[in-house]
Amino acid sequence: MAETTATPVTRSLIAPARYVQGRGVLADLGSYVAPIGSAPLVLTDAVVRRMTEATVTESFRRAGLPVRFEEFGGTPTAAEARRVAETVAEHGCDVVVGLGGGATIDTAKAAGDEAGVRWVSVPTVASTDAPTSALSVVYTEEGAFESYRFYTRNPDLVLVDTQLVADAPVRFLVSGIGDALATWIEARAAQRASGPTMAGGLATHAGIALARLSWDVLWENALPAVEAVRRNLVTPAVEAVVEANTLLSGMGFESGGLAAAHAIHDGLTAVPHTHHLAHGEKVNIGSITQLVLEAAPSAEIREFVEFTARLGLPTTLTEAGLGDVDEEVLRTVVEAATAPEETIHNLPFPVVAEDVLDALTSVEALGRSVRAEAGLPEPQAPEQHRVKVPTARMA
Structure with a gap:
């Protein structure tokens, strides 16, 4: 009788190496990044940089790390990831810190992957579940979904300052x-x-x-x-x-x-x-x-x-x-x-x-x-309406 080989069923769970959450934890970012890399590049947009630069800079100073900020272009395209990866290589950075929303963080992951360095997620809002994942969503310049980009590992660190989330x-x-x-x-x-x-x-x-x-x-x-x-x-x-x-x-x-x-x-x-x-x-x-x-x-x-x-x-x-x-x-x-x-x-x-x-x-x-x-208002523009929550929940 001929031998048959069955493909084994595999199950998998992946996760970031470390998750840190709490009010004011951005002030400790440097101490968490230091074991990951010695030359970080912080990818962020102009608005988030204005809000966080002093805290991040002081945190890195206390950890003995230099700080280099790079402005995110605004859309997580393949071209933007390549641009940031080139900047990482040019300046000899060994870890990319995505500081901001999901688009910034997805680009930081993609740039880190292209440059062959590690990456860290620091979301300033709790608007998506992108920060922990081993993938990025890539969009076209026009903002349309283009593809998923998968990585062999999750971020080495996800750090969420809940006061920043509450202030957004x-x-x-x-x-x-x-x-x-x-x-x-x-x-x-x-x-x-x-x-x-x-x-x-x-x-x-x-x-x-x-x-x-x-x-x-x-x-x-x-x-x-x-x-x-x-x-x-x-x-x-x-x-x-x-x-x-x-x-x-x-x-x-x-x-x-x-x-x-x-x-x-x-x-x-x-x-x-x-x-x-x-x-x-x-x-x-x-x-x-x-x-x-x-x-x-x-x-x-x-x-x-x-x-x-x-x-x-x-x-x-x-x-x-x-x-x-x-x-x-x-x-x-x-x-x-x-x-x-x-x-x-x-x-x-x-x-x-x-x-x-x-x-x-x-x-x-x-x-x-x-x-x-x-008894809710008729739908119009996307606005927040808060009323009493239903008591039942879906199974």
Whole structure:
């Protein structure tokens, strides 16, 4: 009898080497960077540099490190990553510190990878789960999704000063909540399909548990955290949401799996109508679309729509700038979202473009219906609306 060789099933979990979070920890950045590299380059934009330069410079001085700032170009393109990598090589830097939002941090990771040096994430907002991951999202100059770029390791350090997060506009935190809420929705779908994770292989129990924990923490703490950040306060709820948005969601999406929500996000970047939305705001439209597409129970969908509407996340096509567009615009979104390489194919059933189009189109009426039933204002521009949180939560 001929021998057969079965491919072994592998499961994988990846994570940053160290995660540090707390009020005022930016002042200690130098002591955490010193064991990683002796010649850091700090990639940041002009606004963040003005806010943090004195603290970072003093922190590096106390750690015996030089400091070199490099201004981020604004869009995480492949060309921008190459430019920064050339600067790293030119000045002999051995660690890139991405200081700012997700786009800056994704570019710092890409530049570090190209230059062959280590990298550190220092998010000043909790708007995405990019800081912890071993990948970057690459965009075109026009702001459309281009590709994922994967690395062999996660950042050596992720450091989050929660006072900086609380001092930032509340919309950043809300966007991060939208991004993080998708983590469990997508991970459980990928698990049902036995689909691959961004870490490679199948999800571990730990990866799935982290995705679910992010969801639970947000349902418990999101609304009080948003209220606190409106007043620039760091409360236990804010600390919990920052951890959920950054660490739990970051590890949960990467080691749990992505599905339709982020694929729809990628599709939404393909049309200019949605460019006023932040990453997590587009992801929330994707989460609702995925719930409809996978035929989640109606009560669960409506609870999710109401909860995210109360947070101020967009729950209708109108808020996304797509309320009165021709069908061809939506077809452009769907075509990009269902590209062969997209994560929407991690759903536990074959994905048909027409089904995705209908699910996306249904978001408008669904969102309006839920808002009317809950007594929320009619959808207009993306604004934050805070009312009482529903008590039920999705399984």
